[in-house]
Amino acid sequence: xxxxxxxxxxxxxxxxxxxxxxxxxxxxxxxxxxxxxxxxxxxxxxxxxxxxxxxxxxxxxxxxxxxxxxxxxxxxxxxxxxxxxxxxxxxxxxxxxxxxxxxxxxxxxxxxxxxxxxxxxxxxxxxxxxxxxxxxxxxxxxxxxxxxxxxxxxxxxxxxxxx
Amino acid sequence: xxxxxxxxxxxxxxxxxxxxxxxxxxxxxxxxxxxxxxxxxxxxxxxxxxxxxxxxxxxxxxxxxxxxxxxxxxxxxxxxxxxxxxxxxxxxxxxxxxxxxxxxxxxxxxxxxxxxxxxxxxxxxxxxxxxxxxxxxxxxxxxxxxxxxxxxxxxxxxxxxxxxxxxxxxxxxxxxxxxxxxxxxxxxxxxxxxxxxxxxxxxxxxxxxxxxxxxxxxxxxxxxxxxxxxxxxxxxxxxxxxxxxxxxxxxxxxxxxxxxxxxxxxxxxxxxxxxxxxxxxxxxxxxxxxxxxxxxxxxxxxxxxxxxxxxxxxxxxxxxxxxxxxxxxxxxxxxxxxxxxxxxxxxxxxxxxxxxxxxxxxxxxxxxxxxxxxxxxxxxxxxxxxxxxxxxxxxxxxxxxxxxxxxxxxxxxxxxxxxxxxxxxxxxxxxxxxxxxxxxxxxxxxxxxxxxxxxxxxxxxxxxxxxxxxxxxxxxxxxxxxxxxxxxxxxxxxxxxxxxxxxxxxxxxxxxxxxxxxxxxxxxxxxxxxxxxxxxxxxxxxxxxxxxxxxxxxxxxxxxxxxxxxxxxxxxxxxxxxxxxxxxxxxxxxxxxxxxxxxxxxxxxxxxxxxxxxxxxxxxxxxxxxxxxxxxxxxxxxxxxxxxxxxxxxxxxxxxxxx
Numbered sequence: 162x163x164x165x166x167x168x169x170x171x172x173x174x175x176x177x178x179x180x181x182x183x184x185x186x187x188x189x190x191x192x193x194x195x196x197x198x199x200x201x202x203x204x205x206x207x208x209x210x211x212x213x214x215x216x217x218x219x220x221x222x223x224x225x226x227x228x229x230x231x232x233x234x235x236x237x238x239x240x241x242x243x244x245x246x247x248x249x250x251x252x253x254x255x256x257x258x259x260x261x262x263x264x265x266x267x268x269x270x271x272x273x274x275x276x277x278x279x280x281x282x283x284x285x286x287x288x289x290x291x292x293x294x295x296x297x298x299x300x301x302x303x304x305x306x307x308x309x310x311x312x313x314x315x316x317x318x319x320x321x322x323x324x
Numbered sequence: 325x326x327x328x329x330x331x332x333x334x335x336x337x338x339x340x341x342x343x344x345x346x347x348x349x350x351x352x353x354x355x356x357x358x359x360x361x362x363x364x365x366x367x368x369x370x371x372x373x374x375x376x377x378x379x380x381x382x383x384x385x386x387x388x389x390x391x392x393x394x395x396x397x398x399x400x401x402x403x404x405x406x407x408x409x410x411x412x413x414x415x416x417x418x419x420x421x422x423x424x425x426x427x428x429x430x431x432x433x434x435x436x437x438x439x440x441x442x443x444x445x446x447x448x449x450x451x452x453x454x455x456x457x458x459x460x461x462x463x464x465x466x467x468x469x470x471x472x473x474x475x476x477x478x479x480x481x482x483x484x485x486x487x488x489x490x491x492x493x494x495x496x497x498x499x500x501x502x503x504x505x506x507x508x509x510x511x512x513x514x515x516x517x518x519x520x521x522x523x524x525x526x527x528x529x530x531x532x533x534x535x536x537x538x539x540x541x542x543x544x545x546x547x548x549x550x551x552x553x554x555x556x557x558x559x560x561x562x563x564x565x566x567x568x569x570x571x572x573x574x575x576x577x578x579x580x581x582x583x584x585x586x587x588x589x590x591x592x593x594x595x596x597x598x599x600x601x602x603x604x605x606x607x608x609x610x611x612x613x614x615x616x617x618x619x620x621x622x623x624x625x626x627x628x629x630x631x632x633x634x635x636x637x638x639x640x641x642x643x644x645x646x647x648x649x650x651x652x653x654x655x656x657x658x659x660x661x662x663x664x665x666x667x668x669x670x671x672x673x674x675x676x677x678x679x680x681x682x683x684x685x686x687x688x689x690x691x692x693x694x695x696x697x698x699x700x701x702x703x704x705x706x707x708x709x710x711x712x713x714x715x716x717x718x719x720x721x722x723x724x725x726x727x728x729x730x731x732x733x734x735x736x737x738x739x740x741x742x743x744x745x746x747x748x749x750x751x752x753x754x755x756x757x758x759x760x761x762x763x764x765x766x767x768x769x770x771x772x773x774x775x776x777x778x779x780x781x782x783x784x785x786x787x788x789x790x791x792x793x794x795x796x797x798x799x800x801x802x803x804x805x806x807x808x809x810x811x812x813x814x815x816x817x818x819x820x821x822x823x824x825x826x827x828x829x830x831x832x833x834x835x836x837x838x839x840x841x842x843x844x845x846x847x848x849x850x851x852x853x854x855x856x857x858x859x860x861x862x863x864x865x866x867x868x869x870x871x872x873x874x875x876x877x878x879x880x881x882x883x884x885x886x887x888x889x890x891x892x893x894x895x896x897x898x899x900x901x902x903x904x905x906x907x908x909x910x911x912x913x914x915x916x917x918x919x920x921x922x923x924x925x926x927x928x929x930x931x932x933x934x935x936x937x938x939x940x941x942x943x944x945x946x947x948x949x950x951x952x953x954x955x956x957x958x959x960x961x962x963x964x965x966x967x968x969x970x971x972x973x974x975x976x977x978x979x980x981x982x983x
Contacts, residue, residue, distance in 0.1 A: 200512035203478035208525035210415075226877035230537075230558065233879060234412055234590050237421035238624050241589040242709060271415045272517045281704045302708055310709045311621030313589055315828035316880050320871040 390779035391758025392574030398787025422516030449767020561875030597889035618724025768909025823867035
């Protein structure tokens with residue numbers, strides 16, 4: 162019992178340390194959503210969630226399968242479409258290092274909107290997420306080829322049997 | 325393959341509590357279900373055995389959005405050993421998309437009274453809402469907001485330090501006679517996220533056990549009582565039975581039955597389908613709310629602010645058609661008027677695009693500077709999802725499904741009910757809250773910012789009712805050893821399905837049919853045609869084809885199970901809509917343009933004769949489906965017209981709804 166309590170306190174202290182620098186960096190307003198007053202982010206500071214940790218012992222294959230599900234099932238439609246299209250384009254060719262970056266990017270942030278703002282460059286990306294994958298995502302989001310992104314793609318592109 | 329079986333073995337021995345101490349017992353029961361082995365593409369190594377892990381809890385909550393988290397938190401706080409089963413990480417539930425706020429009559433901006441909020445909600449529901457539930461919700465609202473604040477939600481503040489409240493559609497003062505009310509409390513523009521973060525964080529301190537990325541398959545029912553839930557663990561394909569005397573369903577809406585909806589791809593009506601397969605009814609599914617401007621296809625919401633800044637809607641002839649339908653308000657007419665006008669233009673052949681199935685929202689006549697400063701988000705979204713440069717081209721838009729007023733019928737305490745022999749009867753052990761439930765506080769039409777309120781009030785109500793009727797650590801009701809076998813057999817069938825029609829094809833057929841036949845604009849023969857088409861599409865599920873035979877993180881399997889769930893929601897929605905021959909709230913019939921109540925409220929009531937129950941439409945639809953045939957059966961249940969306490973809050977008698 163005692164050790165669980167001690168562990169929990171340690172964890173929350175560690176969370177608070179790691180969260181504070183990230184919180185300070187982020188811009189707190191988004192112009193176009195009306196006159197919504199400033200955000201004190203009190204809940205994010207006072208109520209730290211258990212820190213995200215990488216999964217051990219996962220083969221690259223299993224990791225890709227997991228990241229596919231986690232790319233397609235997001236909190237809001239914009240991310241569902243963006244990340245599932247991004248996964249269709251890049252997931253199967255990512256190196257192990259890239260997979261770990263992507264895993265962190267889509268699983269660690271608590272607010273799904275933040276990922277959308279970083280990808281659309283509406284807000285600056287925190288240092289912990291900058292890297293190859295973030296650059297790829299930002300480029301992909303720009304939609305330079307102006308393709309119609311009407312919906313998340315069907316899964317059939319993965320069906321080896323049909324190819 | 326070897327790594328898969330290693331993972332499987334590990335799973336059987338451990339339970340997946342996070343991060344609580346393991347208080348639940350696990351026993352291993354092996355269902356041996358042998359799937360098809362004669363398919364040449366499937367390796368003989370793939371095991372078709374489904375190891376089952378049993379868990380015991382005092383309560384299990386399905387879904388970890390605003391309502392589910394509030395229920396789980398309330399239960400854990402009250403000392404119940406609670407499990408929360410969710411297919412998504414809690415802060416990634418669809419509640420996170422909510423940016424508006426929570427309505428509560430705190431009276432911080434001007435004098436306010438929860439009875440005015442009550443009146444607004446009853447009127448907004450077009451008198452289909454149950455007034456006892458609405459009384460409960462609006463009276464509890466101020467206390468609920470203060471409670472959330474105490475939990476740590478950082479509501480935006482005025483300069484005086486009081487909670488800042490803003491205006492929202494449909495909210496008035498003094499029973500509609502005092503002008504616009506400012507009742508919506510928010511956390512900047514991330515109210516939904518803050519709600520999830522706060523509730524999730526707090527619930528962990530009470531040792532709630534979270535089973536994340538577990539897909540709930542079915543309810544475990546015995547003798548008409550709910551004894552728990554059976555779920556698939558996506559990480560290793562193992563099956564888990566969560567036995568509990570109390571089950572709370574908080575799985576959200578089912579926007580994904582339509583081609584165009586603002587909902588995430590996770591809104592698949594899983595809870596409604598679980599209840600339907602258990603032989604229980606769903607209520608008022610025909611009431612689906614449409615927002616006028618969602619991006620064509622993608623469905624992402626384009627704010628009304630665009631039209632406020634001067635954006636206009638045009639048809640294929642380049643005409644600003646709203647001038648014909650609403651000469652004064654034009655493009656800023658009320659949402660349902662705009663939605664209906666857009667749909668009429670498309671039906672009459674003036675739609676845009678190769679299939680002439682949408683209209684355009686034009687912004688390029690506005691100065692680029694104005695677009696960049698006042699509407700920067702719109703430019704990004706239009707470029708990303710429609711490939712359109714708003715400074716040069718118009719955005720394709722369509723009235724888009726936004727919310728489901730209907731769902732699992734409950735009383736104001738959150739208990740799921742049925743309506744046998746003209747009386748409401750509680751289903752023991754089963755509760756529902758949030759968008760998945762139909763208490764019914766929104767009736768035929770939901771007001772903005774009432775949804776987040778609905779989540780917290782009824783999530784809490786479920787927890788309170790359970791705390792009132794049970795004690796922690798109570799002995800579990802018995803459960804047959806083979807309980808849940810059909811769910812696993814269905815899972816196996818879908819996993820090895822090798823018909824001719826792919827999951828994505830069936831899904832697209834369903835979505836297009838619903839979009840074409842049960843959208844904003846409903847008329848008898850179009851609905852009837854839609855019902856026949858939907859029935860036929862339901863049958864094609866027998867011929868479904870999946871391609872992923874794996875057991876670990878099988879997205880194809882989960883999306884196919886979600887399609888099964890969507891189908892059940894879709895057939896009930898369209899059949900209920902076809903049967904309801906009146907216009908009420910969000911259900912607009914071109915062939916029956918008026919509301920049909922028990923009395924004609926447009927004329928003086930004296931001397932009028934009350935229509936019998938069978939001859940008017942001010943009643944709830946209760947729909948059930950036979951999952952094997954897809955046949956929908958409809959029954960009806962009266963609306964509750966009395967508040968919880970007539971002296972504290974008098975009920976609002978029906979009247980003509982005009983703003």
